[in-house]
Amino acid sequence: MADYYDLLGVPREADAETLKRAYRRLARQYHPDINKDPGAEDRFKEIGRAYEVLSDPQTRSRYDQFGEAGLGGAAGAPDMGDMGGFADLFETFFSGFGGAGGAPGPRRRGPRQGDDLRLDLTISFKEAIFGQERDVQIRHLETCTTCSGSGAKSGSGPTTCGTCNGAGQVRRATRTPFGSFTQVAPCPTCEGTGQVIADPCNACGGQGLQQVRKKLRLNIPAGVDSGTRLRVAGEGNAGQRGGPAGDLYVFLTVQTNSQLRRDGIHIHSEVSVSYLQAILGDRIEVETVDGPETLEIPAGTQPGAVLTLTGKGVPKLGNPVARGNHQFTIKVKLPTKLSSEERSLLDQLAGHHASKDHPHKSGLFGGLFG
DSSP: OOOHHHHHHHTTTTOHHHHHHHHHHHHHOOOTTTSSSHHHHHHHHHHHHHHHHHTTTHHHHHHHHHGGGGGGGGGGOGGGGGTTHHHHHHHHHTTTSSSSOOOOOOOOOOOOOOOEEEEEEEOHHHHHHHHHEEEEEEEEEETTTTTTTSSSSSTEEEEOOTTTTTTSSEEEEEEEETTTEEEEEOOTTTTTEEEESSBBOOOTSSSSSSEEEEEEEEEEEOOOOOOOEETTOOOOOBBBOOOOOOOOOEEEEEEOOOSSEETTTTTEEEEEEEEEHHHHHHEEEEEEEEEEEEEEEOOTTOOTOOEEEETOOEETTEEEEEEEEEEEEEEEEEOOOHHHHHHHHHHHHHHHHHHOOOOOOOOHHHHOOO
């Protein structure tokens, strides 16, 4: 389907009154009872669907953010109008269970909870480990301060809809090979409420809601990771007619670190030592998320060995006192060139080991540095 704003021929910043005028003009132009051209009825349905979405501030907000994919729920339900005469048949049959005489009552909508909103936020590796407070800006719907959410100018209020006489529904007769059936649909003028705002508030165009930009301070706890979802209660869209606001959900993405790799609550990295440090042992300075720390290299450390600094990993989410470990994989650097003095000393050592342990071999270091 084409863009809803293009279907109605209005700009994206159009107010409620502009949308209504455009819809009424196009609905008269393409109404199947008036326009018998091929495709007129499909066009009429598309126009109705576009107005249904854009005339509601909450569904309009979702559509502006995500397009049709953001409507979900009832917006993704099949259109009964696509079923032709059978939709009228089902509507006529079930309407008999409505009220006295089978006439359905008004569909007056009371307070409705506002929509939840989503915010995607990227934070650094260190921010994810230790947490932080972060200022963000969001756009959401708030109750209009001018009319306090009523949608009407001060001193006025809603009146009975003249299109449906307060029923909230309109009927259209359709002729089919099975006979004449009546199709019932929400009134396009009052959107099914049975009431209209005769004198709308200038600030919100009668919707009772306004889109505003707001600055929030988020508390990001220690130990979060990519995919962590934070809930900020009451910071979604405000509800219509005094309904409660939805919530804001913040989805986090954590940047990677070129030196440190995270695995749950543990951190892994590599550290290089010389072959003499590996043989004789040493104390070296290593980098951790807490800053420089001293790591003990035991004598005889083998290449690929893993040494651990306890409690220097990631705090456990929800229990920051409990922390994982930082594990270091040891890489041993072997020299590519030796001075004559170094080679002489190593040959002596190799000869000592060869004569002691393996008299038939040429030496411990002969194969490495020969």
